[in-house]
Amino acid sequence: MTKHRRAEGPATAGYRTSLPWRIVTRGAEYLDRRIGWDRLPVLPGLLTLLGLRVRLRQKNLHDTGHLPAVDPPEPAPPSASHKVNRTADGSHNDLDDPRMGMAGTRFGRNIPLDGIAPARPEDVLSRPSPREVSRALLTRDGLIAAESVNSLVAAWLQFMIRDWFSHGTSPVERPWEVPLTDDDPWPERPMRIMRTPDDPTRDPQAPPGTPDTRVNVSSHWWDASQIYGSNETEQRLMRTGELGRIHLWDDGQSPFPSDPSRDPSRVPGFWLGLAMMQNLFAREHNAICDHLHDACPSWGDEELFQRARLVNAALLAKIHTVEWTPAVISHPTTVKALRANWWGVAGERVHNLFGRISGSEVISGIPGAAHDHYGVPYSLTEEFVAVYRMHPLVRDEWHLRAAADDRTLRHCTLRDISGPGALKVLETTDTADLLYSFGTLHPGLVTLHNFPRFLQEFERPDGHLQDLAATDILRSRELGVPRYNDFRRLLRLKPAASFADLTGDPEWAEQIERVYDGDIEKVDLMVGLYAEKLPAGFAFSDTAFRIFILMASRRLNSDRFFTDCYTPQVYSRAGMAWIDDNSMITVLLRHHPELRPALAGLTNAFVPWHTPQGRGS
Incomplete structure (x- = not known):
């Protein structure tokens, strides 16, 4: 090793x-x-x-794990299986530091720790309040469409986020109380937004001025924990116990416990797009199990499950790297750069013919290269979380249509396909028709005045009403993520000198200046990201892209199962071939061959699909 x-x-x-x-x-x-x-x-x-x-x-890699801590999560004792299997909680990925990246460990930072602002009420709730920003700058009057992609990009992103990070369930005590203007129609005064949970490992005896920290209740690794769970109990519930397979939505036995409090459809953020992706890649796991069983008939349930999990997680990482991301940032340079992350500058064709021709990640890509933490123990970061706040991708109106002939099946709002209602739609509408509808509907552009209205008046499963746009603004302030100009300075980028410099839209510049009382330094990070002039082909900002340049490759570089252990000896030859031979399009067609006409001739499943009229909607 x-x-x-x-x-x-x-x-x-x-x-x-x-x-x-x-x-x-x-x-x-x-x-x-x-x-x-x-x-x-x-x-x-x-x-x-x-x-x-x-x-x-x-x-821009800064470790919070060395700060004073008490009772950090303890990984299970080392075992031989850890050398070749991912653990449920992400422990033992790094065999020398088994706690690194496991569920319950801290988020890192992409800014110096002494630059993290404390969560003081006067800063978190300062003018403009998060609610004022939401109403004045984020409210969607009509969908601003991202016409180069389809709505699977929104479903896919949330599916990935469910794997990568979660701050956990907010406590009900001591909510933030957001002041409201006299004309605000919000039904409760003041608006209450629950706090991010405290770091349970923070040492109460830490010296004054010790930076605030939070923990990730998910595994930090790119390990498909949204499918397989983040602990052994969740993982056992997902498995059938036969031939490595896992339960599906419609196999007659729910993959979830009967306890409503643990029903994922009642967790905030659950919607039809997420359910569809969960269903698709649960089926893909089982298809991989069948493939491996055919290749290695002597393998039992445990071996088939563990190899299939590795293969499925790697396929998800590949799809995100060389399909999803190039679709949403489709500049010619970034498309080549992202493909080089996976295959190197030598390219896919050389890889398919000869495999790796060099140990260099630049020449032959990151998968299979030596792993490297770049001097800082691996974790996801609060800044990575902040730039992935992309709710504008989600539409408010959904026109569901039949894949066979494009006829209208039903009209839904985002409210109709969220929460438990998502499963009802999944049960009563053919999945191929749902995928076709998403594939032919444009998502929203990640920009100002494009936040889903439903999410500004979102009723949580517990009955609490929430404005997610205001919450997104508040979260970055609460977690010490710098405001827009300071964020750019810390990335060695030129700050906006004026509101006109910030955005190419003069009307928006006037609106932002009015909301922030003429102080460009107060502009929140999310507002600045949404207001920026976009590079050609981009559906989100260039400033956010800087964090992706760093973290997208780091998630591969640091993970032993994408580097040192990305081998036939660990994955099996049949498993490695599955990753090489498949894409989002082949996954879709394997499970829903009736989508073939809509996908004919496409090389990327996240661009608009064909309709009988020959164009997207």
Whole structure:
């Protein structure tokens, strides 16, 4: 096993600080500031992004795990199975540091720890209040569509987020009390937004000024925990106990406990798009089990389950890397960069013919390269959470249509297909028709004045009314994520000098200036991200993309099962072939072959599908 590289602070080892790399990183930052990576030809643009990624690894990975702690989560004792199996809670991914990235460990940061602002009421609730920002700048009057993609991008993103992170269930005590203006129609005064749960491992004797921290109740690893659970109990409930398979929505035995409090359809955020993705990849797991059983008939239930889980998780990571992300940021340079993350600059064809031709991640991609934490123990970060607040992707109105002939089946609102109602729609409408409807409907663009109205008046399963737009603004303030200009400075980007500099829309510039009383430094991160001028082909902001440059590759680089253990000896030859040979399109057609006409000729399942009229809706 390759020993991982660690250091006391931000990454400083080897090539990352050699003279050639110092030249590359400084040159990349110069070109990016003077011209912009997106305005360069593809090859210089790729080199610029490479240099930016190295610089971000050097300067924007900060560990919170070394801060004083009590009673951190304890991984199970080491066992031989940990060398070849993912654990339910994410422990033992790094065999030298088995707690790293497991459920219940802290979020890291992409900003220096001394730059984390404390969650003082005067800052969290300061003018403009989160509710004022929601009403004035985020409310959707009509859908602003992202016409280059389809609504599966929204379903997929939430499906991924359910794997990556959760701060847990908010306590009901001491809610934030958001002041309201006299003309605000909100039914309760003041508006109450529950707090993010405290870090249960925080040492009460920590010195004053110790940065605030929170824990991720999910595993930090890209391990498909949204399908398989984040602990042994959840995982056992999902499994049938036969041939490695897991329960499906409609197999006659619910994969969830009868206790309503543990029913995921009653967890805030559950909706039809998420249910569809869960269903599709539960079926994919079982298909992988059947494939592995045919290749290795002597394997029992446990071996089939563990190999199929590895393969399914890797396929999800591949789809996100080379299909979902290039669809939503479809600039020619980023498309090539993302494909290089998986296959290297040598490309997919060379990989398929010869496999890895180099140990370098640049030449042959990250999967199968040596793992590297870049001097900082792996975790997801609060800034990563903040830039993934992309609720505008979700439509308010849903026109469900038949895959066979495009006839209208029913009209739904987001309210109709959320919560337990999502399962009712899934039970009464053919899944192929639902997938077709999502594939031919545009999502929203991640921009101002495009937040789903239903989510601004969202009734939680516990009856509590919530404005998720206001909550998103408040969360970044509460968790010490910097405001927009400071965020850009910490990423070595030029801050907005004025409201006109922030956005290319003069009317929006006036609105933002009015809401923030003329102070550009007060603009919240999410508002700035939504207001930015977008690079060509982008459905979200360039500033957010900087965190993706860093964290999208880090989730692969740090994970032993995508690097050192991404081998036929661990996955099996049949499992490795499954990952290589499949895509989102093949997954869809395997389980729903009736979608073939809608997908004919497409190379990416997240772009608008064909309709009988030959165009998306």
